[in-house]
Amino acid sequence: MTVEVISIGTELLLGQIVDTNAAWLSARLAEVGVGVYRRTTVGDNLTRIVAALREALERADGIVAIGGLGPTDDDLTREAIAELLGEPLVLDEGEAARLHEFFATRGRTVNERQLRQAMRPRSAQTIPNPHGTAPGLYAEWHSKPIFALPGPPNEFQPMVVDAVLPRLAQRAGGCVIRSRVLRLCGIGESDAEAQLQDLISSSNPTLAPLAKLGEVHFRITARADSPDQAEQMIAEMEHAVRARIGAYIFGVDETTLEQAVVQSLIEAGQSLAIAESCTGGLLGHRITSVAGSSEVFLGGVISYSNALKEALLGVPREVLQAHGAVSEPTAQAMAEGARQRLGSWWGIGITGIAGPGGGTPEKPVGLVYVGVSDPTGTVVKRQVFPGDRATVKYRATQYALWLLYKGVKHGGCASLSPL
Amino acid sequence: MTVEVISIGTELLLGQIVDTNAAWLSARLAEVGVGVYRRTTVGDNLTRIVAALREALERADGIVAIGGLGPTDDDLTREAIAELLGEPLVLDEGEAARLHEFFATRGRTVNERQLRQAMRPRSAQTIPNPHGTAPGLYAEWHSKPIFALPGPPNEFQPMVVDAVLPRLAQRAGGCVIRSRVLRLCGIGESDAEAQLQDLISSSNPTLAPLAKLGEVHFRITARADSPDQAEQMIAEMEHAVRARIGAYIFGVDETTLEQAVVQSLIEAGQSLAIAESCTGGLLGHRITSVAGSSEVFLGGVISYSNALKEALLGVPREVLQAHGAVSEPTAQAMAEGARQRLGSWWGIGITGIAGPGGGTPEKPVGLVYVGVSDPTGTVVKRQVFPGDRATVKYRATQYALWLLYKGVKHGGCASLSPL
Numbered sequence: 001m002t003v004e005v006i007s008i009g010t011e012l013l014l015g016q017i018v019d020t021n022a023a024w025l026s027a028r029l030a031e032v033g034v035g036v037y038r039r040t041t042v043g044d045n046l047t048r049i050v051a052a053l054r055e056a057l058e059r060a061d062g063i064v065a066i067g068g069l070g071p072t073d074d075d076l077t078r079e080a081i082a083e084l085l086g087e088p089l090v091l092d093e094g095e096a097a098r099l100h101e102f103f104a105t106r107g108r109t110v111n112e113r114q115l116r117q118a119m120r121p122r123s124a125q126t127i128p129n130p131h132g133t134a135p136g137l138y139a140e141w142h143s144k145p146i147f148a149l150p151g152p153p154n155e156f157q158p159m160v161v162d163a164v165l166p167r168l169a170q171r172a173g174g175c176v177i178r179s180r181v182l183r184l185c186g187i188g189e190s191d192a193e194a195q196l197q198d199l200i201s202s203s204n205p206t207l208a209p210l211a212k213l214g215e216v217h218f219r220i221t222a223r224a225d226s227p228d229q230a231e232q233m234i235a236e237m238e239h240a241v242r243a244r245i246g247a248y249i250f251g252v253d254e255t256t257l258e259q260a261v262v263q264s265l266i267e268a269g270q271s272l273a274i275a276e277s278c279t280g281g282l283l284g285h286r287i288t289s290v291a292g293s294s295e296v297f298l299g300g301v302i303s304y305s306n307a308l309k310e311a312l313l314g315v316p317r318e319v320l321q322a323h324g325a326v327s328e329p330t331a332q333a334m335a336e337g338a339r340q341r342l343g344s345w346w347g348i349g350i351t352g353i354a355g356p357g358g359g360t361p362e363k364p365v366g367l368v369y370v371g372v373s374d375p376t377g378t379v380v381k382r383q384v385f386p387g388d389r390a391t392v393k394y395r396a397t398q399y400a401l402w403l404l405y406k407g408v409k410h411g412g413c414a415s416l417s418p419l
Numbered sequence: 420m421t422v423e424v425i426s427i428g429t430e431l432l433l434g435q436i437v438d439t440n441a442a443w444l445s446a447r448l449a450e451v452g453v454g455v456y457r458r459t460t461v462g463d464n465l466t467r468i469v470a471a472l473r474e475a476l477e478r479a480d481g482i483v484a485i486g487g488l489g490p491t492d493d494d495l496t497r498e499a500i501a502e503l504l505g506e507p508l509v510l511d512e513g514e515a516a517r518l519h520e521f522f523a524t525r526g527r528t529v530n531e532r533q534l535r536q537a538m539r540p541r542s543a544q545t546i547p548n549p550h551g552t553a554p555g556l557y558a559e560w561h562s563k564p565i566f567a568l569p570g571p572p573n574e575f576q577p578m579v580v581d582a583v584l585p586r587l588a589q590r591a592g593g594c595v596i597r598s599r600v601l602r603l604c605g606i607g608e609s610d611a612e613a614q615l616q617d618l619i620s621s622s623n624p625t626l627a628p629l630a631k632l633g634e635v636h637f638r639i640t641a642r643a644d645s646p647d648q649a650e651q652m653i654a655e656m657e658h659a660v661r662a663r664i665g666a667y668i669f670g671v672d673e674t675t676l677e678q679a680v681v682q683s684l685i686e687a688g689q690s691l692a693i694a695e696s697c698t699g700g701l702l703g704h705r706i707t708s709v710a711g712s713s714e715v716f717l718g719g720v721i722s723y724s725n726a727l728k729e730a731l732l733g734v735p736r737e738v739l740q741a742h743g744a745v746s747e748p749t750a751q752a753m754a755e756g757a758r759q760r761l762g763s764w765w766g767i768g769i770t771g772i773a774g775p776g777g778g779t780p781e782k783p784v785g786l787v788y789v790g791v792s793d794p795t796g797t798v799v800k801r802q803v804f805p806g807d808r809a810t811v812k813y814r815a816t817q818y819a820l821w822l823l824y825k826g827v828k829h830g831g832c833a834s835l836s837p838l
Contacts, residue, residue, distance in 0.1 A: 038461055074628070113609040
């Protein structure tokens with residue numbers, strides 16, 4: 001089965017935003033055995049949108065349209081589908097009620113424009129949008145499925161997973177496709193590939209590497225006649241991969257490194273406090289992005305200024321004067337200060353130079369010291385990360401999370417020294 | 420003049436890479452007055468590529484094809500253009516010599532596959548590629564221009580600037596397009612649009628809304644005979660917009676809210692310290708993502724546990740017991756504690772329920788109190804934000820940044836009460 005993806009929005013044709021939705025959707029469709037025949041991007045123009053929808057439906061077995069479902073006059077996807085189907089737009093009572101409630105709980109009333117979002121072609125169904133006001137639409141053209149979803153990724157992605165993939169996978173029928181992603185940290189893509197070369201050449205299940213910032217992912221995809229058979233094939237491949245590089249695998253599928261860290265802390269019954277300088281709060285943000293992190297995460301200090309490193313973390317002034325804020329002793333004092341001042345089992349201290357300014361020959365942009373402390377001791381690691389300010393900040397938090405994960409999993413700081 | 424952009428590559432349809440070339444090219448074309456009618460992505464399939472090229476040329480005044488010019492068997496763009504033109508492929512002697520030299524200087528000889536890159540449709544010209552082995556192609560179909568360029572951005576982008584834009588700008592006949600984005604916070608898309616209805620119906624310059632998470636953008640686009648005229652038209656439209664909703668505009672084009680906040684603090688010579696609970700460090704991360712923020716940002720406390728709210732911020736235990744951690748008095752005490760304990764001019768305190776758990780009928784998920792404190796006083800605002808955990812965290816930081824921006828711009832906390 002093939003579908004076409006149609007991205008709608010003049011801002012796309014003007015190059016003001018990059019269309020990440022289309023690529024993300026294409027990858028999800030491939031995983032369930034649905035091929036993308038062609039992708040099209042059109043502007044906010046009714047005639048052009050209708051033409052693009054019709055042409056795509058004539059080529060492929062269905063379409064997914066993205067964007068143009070908002071409340072404003074240049075949101076025309078509803079009208080385009082209605083014209084394609086030769087149907088009027090009608091008010092969906094359920095969505096209208098939901099909109100009234102949504103605004104009522106915020107002490108506001110729905111205006112005419114907002115209410116447009118509850119309109120749908122007569123034969124269409126609405127697709128619930130838990131994260132926004134614009135519902136999606138499902139309709140059929142000569143029994144070919146038409147999905148229309150709002151563009152904001154935080155609204156779009158869950159709707160694809162909940163409403164689009166199951167229906168398309170069912171239509172694709174026959175052979176089932178299952179996939180699992182193994183997530184690695186602490187090893188480079190080429191090093192990992194070198195150890196898996198023969199497995200990567202397998203045709204079914206396939207093993208495909210994907211390099212992410214600070215991580216390497218391997219996607220196992222199996223095609224089989226039954227779900228059980230596919231799962232069995234995946235399990236065998238995963239076993240083979242783990243036998244070689246299992247030490248670097250922190251999670252599977254959507255498991256993030258921060259989720260793995262929080263889970264390991266909960267299992268160990270150990271708490272965490274952090275002290276961030278160059279990362280400025282990003283480590284705390286990543287940890288607290290995990291629901292339930294409050295069970296083990298006490299909090300932290302963003303000690304951007306030296307005065308705060310002294311006042312809130314007890315970093316000795318002599319250390320700051322003798323070695324500087326970006327130094328091994330300062331990272332150690334920050335990690336231990338976080339533990340002691342905030343009363344946690346684990347303490348992390350991060351200090352470095354995120355750039356673009358502030359670098360010197362001895363202490364270049366990207367230099368980061370990460371201190372990890374627990375009752376068994378304190379370890380400080382030095383790294384020089386490539387990339388811009390945002391990349392250095394992210395890599396520093398990724399490295400700190402990986403050190404902590406290893407430490408928790410292997411019985412404390414002592415286990416980190418060999419790293 | 421309009422063109423269509425055709426991205427060629429199965430890896431795009433599989434979602435293995437995001438097509439950043441198409442967006443980048445679209446923006447450059449707009450700058451020289453060339454509109455993009457439609458964008459298409461096709462896989463490495465000769466028949467489908469030829470069809471996409473022909474259809475695009477029938478709709479628009481020319482096309483730019485990206486990718487499929489490499490040495491491997493699935494690089495089919497040369498063959499597709501030759502078939503479209505009904506011409507054979509011939510060897511371009513100049514490019515062949517260049518390839519031989521390229522490999523000779525690396526102590527290698529050109530193989531058959533590499534030499535394919537020097538082939539071109541008989542009537543086509545090659546476009547030099549200073550950064551790679553695959554030249555681009557220029558041909559004409561019924562006097563409409565066809566450009567074909569290699570996909571690697573470091574090869575693609577200079578070729579666009581050197582060979583594509585000048586020829587298309589010349590054909591476009593001087594008309595230039597300029598655009599500017601006005602960024603708003605503190606007002607919804609539909610509310611803002613309601614105040615600009617007559618301006619939005621303008622055809623040149625155009626005014627188009629774009630909703631972002633926690634922000635609304637309005638893009639002004641002007642078509643004119645000269646850059647000066649276009650800039651003048653934009654300036655007049657911007658003036659008209661600002662006269663109505665200027666109070667909500669914090670920046671233009673790429674300016675982020677955190678950049679606007681840091682800039683306003685630098686101009687006011689005022690420092691900032693923060694206390695984050697439910698946002699867990701995201702506010703600090705966003706502020707420190709701005710290069711130079713250390714000039715005004717002292718740091719903060721991530722007081723996830725109540726114990727830390729007391730110990731590091733001096734939030735009275737009685738307040739926590741009487742009103743709870745998520746309450747107006749706690750947000751006030753956090754903001755004032757951040758100011759006093761960290762020694763800053765401005766203090767911000769954020770406490771709330773990010774979810775998915777922890778909500779009650781009185782204190783639902785999404786409930787957030789933001790306290791803002793300066794020497795003139797302290798203001799606390801209550802909001803209930805929709806969305807998942809990540810969305811609530813982001814909206815809370817967006818709201819806090821907006822309150823701070825207003826406060827700094829309008830002479831202190833006293834100005835925030837009417838908000």
